[in-house]
Amino acid sequence: MVSIISVAKAAGVSNKTVSRVINGEPYVTEETRERVEKAIRDLGYIPNMAARLIRSSRSNTFGIITDYVSTTPYSVDIVRGIQDWANANGKTILMANTGGSSKREAEIWKMFQSHRIDGVLYVTMYRRTVDPQAGDVRIPTVMINCRPQTHELLPSIEPDDYQGAQDLTRYLLGRGHRKIGYIRLNPILLGAQLRLDAFRKTAAEFGLAESDLSIRLGMEGPVGAEKNYVFAVATEMLQQKDRPTAIMSGNDEMTIQIYIAAMALGLRIPEDVSIVGFDDFRTVSLALKPELTTAALPYYDLGLEGAELLNSVVTGNKVPSSRVMPCKLVERTSVRSV
Amino acid sequence: MVSIISVAKAAGVSNKTVSRVINGEPYVTEETRERVEKAIRDLGYIPNMAARLIRSSRSNTFGIITDYVSTTPYSVDIVRGIQDWANANGKTILMANTGGSSKREAEIWKMFQSHRIDGVLYVTMYRRTVDPQAGDVRIPTVMINCRPQTHELLPSIEPDDYQGAQDLTRYLLGRGHRKIGYIRLNPILLGAQLRLDAFRKTAAEFGLAESDLSIRLGMEGPVGAEKNYVFAVATEMLQQKDRPTAIMSGNDEMTIQIYIAAMALGLRIPEDVSIVGFDDFRTVSLALKPELTTAALPYYDLGLEGAELLNSVVTGNKVPSSRVMPCKLVERTSVRSV
DNA sequence: ACACACGTTGTCGACGTTGTCATAGAAATA
DNA sequence: TATTTCTATGACAACGTCGACAACGTGTGT
Structure with a gap:
């Protein structure tokens, strides 16, 4: 060489x-x-990076720890955001996923240490609380899409599920909908609760009664093996004689089943029912006809900002602090004014 | 330290x-x-890995170069397969994506060299031919889901699109379908041609005439900005007075639109039309009701075998050779016997 | 008693790079 | 002219690890 x-x-x-x-x-x-x-x-x-590192003990490398990146297609954009930042700033990325095993997680932290990583981005595919082993290890860490369970104060970057659901609810209300159905995401996901709260409170503030809202559970159980009631629940909801004029769905994926349920009952979208999703998972939201109005999760920005934040923590420029990034309403054609 | x-x-x-x-x-x-x-x-x-590497000039690290991993949710499983292999065999993975830019690709190869990578896995998200810069660089390379355009003989691992489509066609024929529609994938994808060929030949071998087949283009244009005719084409196909009893779709994503088109015309699946997809993209194939019969692409195995193959190339144990991995038919409930 | 083999441990240098310090000449200042 | 400052370069050590080889002690066979 x-x-x-x-x-x-x-x-x-x-x-x-x-x-x-x-x-x-x-x-x-x-x-x-x-x-x-x-x-x-x-x-x-x-x-030779290795020689450089050994001399200067600065690896210019960030590590990414994820739980299930590869098994869920949603939030890969977080990784893309991180990579783009790294790329623009001359950093290298080492990536590993735990697959949910904490034994595996411990190995990964060790591996990161042995590569003298400058900092770690701890990323989860669903927004939730976690208990990373960063404290044992003293590597600067930033959490993306999740927050530490324990008292430790690690900086984190999360999407604003509340604001997203609020925007969506207001959009529906603004279009004249007064009977609104809501099919809930798996409650073990942190976002699920926030979105539901936002829906409830926003509707209440507007003056709707709880009886104008039809709130049903769409999924439950452990991630990756959940029970799925969406089709059945949607069918039932739409057969009520006083059925909602609009349905809000926990996420875009679930709206596939809502569309099919509606159409199987001979209802037209949006003429007979309006539907909104959440996530802007484009494989679905653009494939559905009419295309789906939804709230885009700021995954890419989460990654970008997370990397940026980690960098300031590493260089000691900034006090670590947590942030929330806004969701953006994407208006398409699945909602009509009543 | x-x-x-x-x-x-x-x-x-x-x-x-x-x-x-x-x-x-x-x-x-x-x-x-x-x-x-x-x-x-x-x-x-x-x-300290860096010190170890500098001494022994063996990094025990593989690099992954991808085009658009992060932007397409499909083939992330390839990466998962690679990571699982690496993990089981004590290797580290360095990952980067080009986003389609060849300038960026050159930078990545350079970065890999500066980390003294042992070998590279060149992964594309759609099966296609590519022209990697591996030759300039003399790092052992294995291609996954793609093949070299030029004369260079790099070993590759690819899915058997032909066999997958053949199985699907036979399945439909075996269930008594004699009028079959086919909505084509974007023709610039290598898999598109192979799947269509398999469909045509298998139908012909069985004795169907070209007039029993209704073959239409569903998408075209550059990846990421393609024009999408699926909904319109499916609607048209299903309005023919002599309409097909089954429709085969280029991939699962397209079947969303076919389902909706069928239902909008008041047709029931599978009673009035049977539908099969391709890919087993579970976010879609399991969300559709009835759930979709499709052919699973062996993405995970592609990654696993690719890493294994690269390892033998690196250690010099084996002559590099190319392989094809079978697709697996996943039978669900979107097809009925006629 | 001797040579010899074997198991166990240590010494030293090299890998490729950069930080520290020294040096030499040129330019600026007194 | 003498002294200081600055620019441009080099010599050398050090980072953490491991390979080559040396050295020591204990037992074995003669």
């Missing part, structure tokens, strides 16, 4: 001077700089 | 002896071994 020394020889300078050129340090004549750069090109020299 | 030397001091032995214990080398008394292990635990020592 071609090293800094071979370059130095080829350029007729010392290895330190080559180092200076590589790192853009001052005190190199334009002429020597060019000679060195030519030698680098000719020999195809590429700096 | 606690190093091998501090451990050596604490245990009252030389650093070399500590090294022996860490690497499980022979010629250490049980007693010294225990003393050293205790010191390691007490000090919380964790080996």
